[in-house]
Amino acid sequence: MKAKMLHAGAAAALLWASAAGGDEAQRTQVQTQDQMQAPDRTQMHDRAHRQTQDQQHDAVHAAMHDAMRKQMGNPPASAQMPGMVDREVAGATAAHERASQMQQARDAARQRAMTHGAQDAAMARRHGAASAGMPSGAMQPGGGMMGGDGNTTQQGAGMMRAGDMHGGSGGMMPGGSGGMMGGSGTGTGTGGGMMGGSTTGTGTTTGTTAGTGTPGGSPMAK
Amino acid sequence: MIAATYSLLALAISAGTAADEHLLAGAGAFRDGRFDAALVEFRVAEKLGAPDAGAYAAAALVKLGRPEEAIEAFASSPPGDDDLLDWYRALACYDARLYNCAGRLLTGLDHSGPKVAAEVAGLRGEIARVLAPEPAKASIDWYLARCDERRAEGRTALAAAYCREAADLGARRKDRHGGARAKAELMRLEPAAARGGRQ
Numbered sequence: 175m176k177a178k179m180l181h182a183g184a185a186a187a188l189l190w191a192s193a194a195g196g197d198e199a200q201r202t203q204v205q206t207q208d209q210m211q212a213p214d215r216t217q218m219h220d221r222a223h224r225q226t227q228d229q230q231h232d233a234v235h236a237a238m239h240d241a242m243r244k245q246m247g248n249p250p251a252s253a254q255m256p257g258m259v260d261r262e263v264a265g266a267t268a269a270h271e272r273a274s275q276m277q278q279a280r281d282a283a284r285q286r287a288m289t290h291g292a293q294d295a296a297m298a299r300r301h302g303a304a305s306a307g308m309p310s311g312a313m314q315p316g317g318g319m320m321g322g323d324g325n326t327t328q329q330g331a332g333m334m335r336a337g338d339m340h341g342g343s344g345g346m347m348p349g350g351s352g353g354m355m356g357g358s359g360t361g362t363g364t365g366g367g368m369m370g371g372s373t374t375g376t377g378t379t380t381g382t383t384a385g386t387g388t389p390g391g392s393p394m395a396k
Numbered sequence: 397m398i399a400a401t402y403s404l405l406a407l408a409i410s411a412g413t414a415a416d417e418h419l420l421a422g423a424g425a426f427r428d429g430r431f432d433a434a435l436v437e438f439r440v441a442e443k444l445g446a447p448d449a450g451a452y453a454a455a456a457l458v459k460l461g462r463p464e465e466a467i468e469a470f471a472s473s474p475p476g477d478d479d480l481l482d483w484y485r486a487l488a489c490y491d492a493r494l495y496n497c498a499g500r501l502l503t504g505l506d507h508s509g510p511k512v513a514a515e516v517a518g519l520r521g522e523i524a525r526v527l528a529p530e531p532a533k534a535s536i537d538w539y540l541a542r543c544d545e546r547r548a549e550g551r552t553a554l555a556a557a558y559c560r561e562a563a564d565l566g567a568r569r570k571d572r573h574g575g576a577r578a579k580a581e582l583m584r585l586e587p588a589a590a591r592g593g594r595q
Binding site for chain 2: 230233
């Protein structure tokens with residue numbers, strides 16, 4: 175009887191224990207479900223957000239690609255090696271400097287020619303005084319052989335000097351020839367000389383007539 | 397804890413949306429040829445954390461004729477991810493007269509779409525023409541001088557690009573003019589350049 179009672183007690187205890195364990199397990203399961211629900215919701219949100227972001231990003235990316243493709247058509251400037259360009263520029267600068275130096279040399283030569291011309295004129299004046307009224311031409315810069323224009327500075331200085339020299343002799347010639355050709359009256363001769371630039375020369379020839387030279391015009395026309 | 401996560405998420409969403417709005421506005425301006433406006437939008441998006449904004453800003457800089465700044469802006473993202481961006485990256489190099497750099501980038505665009513391929517072919521022809529003769533010493537010296545100048549300004553990525561070009565050009569000469577100096581400079585610059593952009 176006692177043994178029967180013990181068995182019954184043990185069975186009841188087991189039953190209770192299993193029931194209690196099941197309840198606890200159930201409770202734990204519910205608790206776990208509760209715990210799981212919050213992160214799931216976060217993950218779902220996160221996933222949805224990521225999807226939205228990806229879609230937005232794709233839209234932005236597509237828009238930018240479309241824009242970049244549309245704007246890629248403009249041709250770039252032609253390629254040029256940097257050092258080479260600089261060398262060309264340096265070459266051009268050197269050429270400019272050379273041209274400038276040549277211009278200065280020409281100007282200096284022109285000045286020298288003017289001085290020499292004045293000396294020639296002075297010498298001519300002295301000779302003129304010595305040879306009975308030989309006139310001297312006033313010294314004026316001539317236009318030179320190539321130009322015919324007294325203002326140009328581009329002509330050779332040597333030519334200028336020749337012009338000056340002939341200008342001096344031009345002063346001498348008109349009077350002489352005018353006097354010779356005129357015969358008994360007043361003779362008029364055109365002055366200027368071959369190289370142009372000379373001006374009025376007035377002189378008396380052999381004591382009979384006065385010759386008047388008119389200013390020289392275009393150098394080559396004479 | 398959960399509330400904090402949500403607020404962080406909301407903040408990220410709003411920042412991301414704002415950045416995307418600026419990127420979209422920039423893309424529209426770029427498309428219309430208003431590159432200065434596009435640049436401003438991309439710069440704002442970059443500050444808001446948009447990952448591609450730096451490269452887009454670089455593309456706008458290329459169109460604005462500021463290739464050196466573009467090279468620096470592109471330095472933050474490696475090439476090879478996007479053909480179109482690589483095309484603009486190549487243009488930046490080309491406009492900065494970094495022809496070897498441009499040529500290398502164009503090599504990777506061989507299998508692009510027909511429009512890109514046609515543009516690539518044109519630019520490659522131009523690069524081949526300018527690189528055909530043996531590089532002059534004066535050209536290499538120019539790149540080395542640029543490298544020095546940019547390094548002195550603290551623009552290491554750009555300085556490295558110029559020195560790399562000098563090294564590439566020097567290697568194409570029999571006397572290897574400037575090659576050793578360019579490589580020595582690169583050794584000094586590359587680690588800093590790898591860290592990125594201006595310093």
